[in-house]
Amino acid sequence: MGLKRTHPCGILCTDHLGEEVILSGWVLRRRDHGGVIFIDLRDRSGVVQVVFEPKTAPEAHELAHSLKPEYVLSVRGRVRRRPEGMENPKLPTGEIEVEAHELEVLNTSKTPPFPLDEEVPVSEALRLKYRYLDLRRPGGLEPLIFRHRVAQLARQFLNEQGFLEIETPFLTKSTPEGARDYLVPSRLYPGKFYALPQSPQLFKQILMVAGVERYYQIVRCFRDEDLRADRQPEFTQLDLEMSFVDEEDVMGLMEELMVYIFRETLGVELKRPFPRITYEEALSRYGTDRPDLRFGLELVEVSDIFRGTSFKVFAQVLERGGMIKGLCAPSDFSRKELDELTAFVGEFGAKGLAWIKVREDGFQSPIVKFFSEESLQKLREIFNPKPGSTLFFVADDPSVVNEALSELRKHLAERLDLIPEKDFKFCWIVDFPLVEWDEDEGRYVAVHHPFTSPKEEDMPFLEENPERVRSRAYDLVLNGIEIGGGSIRIHRKEVQDRVFKLLKISEEEAQEKFGFLLEALEYGAPPHGGLAFGFDRLVMLMAGRNSIREVIAFPKTQRAQCLLTGAPAPVTMEQLMEVHLLPGWEEE
């Protein structure tokens, strides 16, 4: 390579006037006037206009005729001010241009399968197959640069707080419960398998037993489950764990971390402390344990108001122990829109959606005739509805009511444009139940995981009334998306034994599955707890993107394929034999 780069393209400005520079980058566009030729040269830093003139540099000018998009160049030239009136305000470097003296073509390029020079939409499948071109588009690297920055800030913050970054194994042991594992066959041990970790949970607890006291890791995790816009089979956690702490210590430090990252990247000043909402209250007011606090439309239970009503649908639901909740939307809806909303809640199991329109002269609805003036007055007091708004009600079992209205709440907020742009509303959800009854398995299962500590004051109910026991777990929710979760762990074996008993995990089973952790707990395990962020989700939300694929360099499709490499792919018979996997599966 003859010409060695001296400057990035995107930083050149009037400070560099008269300087001789050597630039390297890709041809974004060529504007060839036969005489003068303009090349927009792009590198990671940005774009600058290079001018080839027949008089100034005949050789370079001649060669420049042959340039095409995505050719790779080095150009030697002089920075000069653009002629009066020829500035391009759309370019950061638009005040200047580079008068080319020498051109070296470092590589040619095939015509790209999609245009790289403009913001035209390109199908995601094509973008993923040619991800290297997709990323090369102007601004294409932005999400990854942003992600890098968030990662570095997190590291910096945690380093200063005395955390050690420690790696944990990827080839580890399958632990049942939780998501489906990705399995790796063992060559040395026929019939045995490693599993890729769903999270470093057990290792980080053991690091606490090892005396690390403060651990973190930005670490890949693997779960073989179906994909979503915010779920990839391999994703990244910012994982951390601390010794000698309670939940307030962890939550407080994590708030500081968020404040720091948001300030340094987005210039957003987050207010501390973040609201703490109990699980029960979140369900009551928002119908979900991950509420979006950027808008109102809160849910209110109105069962008592309608008790004894002659409206059959409500009465029957109440009789069989169901509930009625409602919300007030600040908008009027047409008959057709109301039908659409009814169909919408139907997707979540609601058998109907009752509505009352609020008019200047009172309520209007087909069902309002069933309600006493006293009931209607109470509705007015609760919702304080302005004329022109609409009350919605769902009557059903609590789980259906909450899910349907929670989804309706989000749906209406989007539809009515009630969500402020660039708004970041955090909250902690606390006081989760320790366990919930699993109908299919016929036993209690852990809401978080089996190592989550119960609250001290609820310990007496562990055996008699387990559903009443709250855990020392906490979830961090941002704009209605769970971005982190953690807990204070059980560090004493007798408590762990009682929880296993409650979860109907036998001693033999516990020994087989988590024996190494249980044994570790017996050697002076300190009280400890921690948290894991869904790092991709956090970055996605901060970057204002709709999918974590946008903030991952090489994401997989919804069917879990990598369109770039073609993974997953067949392997040879020899490879299968080596890991003792006999073919036969083709038969199916």
Add this chain to the structure above:
RNA sequence: GGGGCUGUAGUUCAGCACGGUUAGAACGCCGGCCUGUCACGCCGGAGGUCGCGGGUUCAAGUCCCGUCAGCCCCGCCA
């Protein structure tokens, strides 16, 4: 496993409800011209397995069935 949206030129799309000449547009690409453009301009040209398979029909891009792929959602994700 289930529901929905999408699939037509290299790209982004129109055409499909009501089947009927040779399937269009823009950008890109190829050739030519052009000394101040910046989505340069002008002239000319090439480019199609209408995702794939089957069916209905005299005739299918268009209707029907199946299938594949991408995306969104439910289930699933302690």
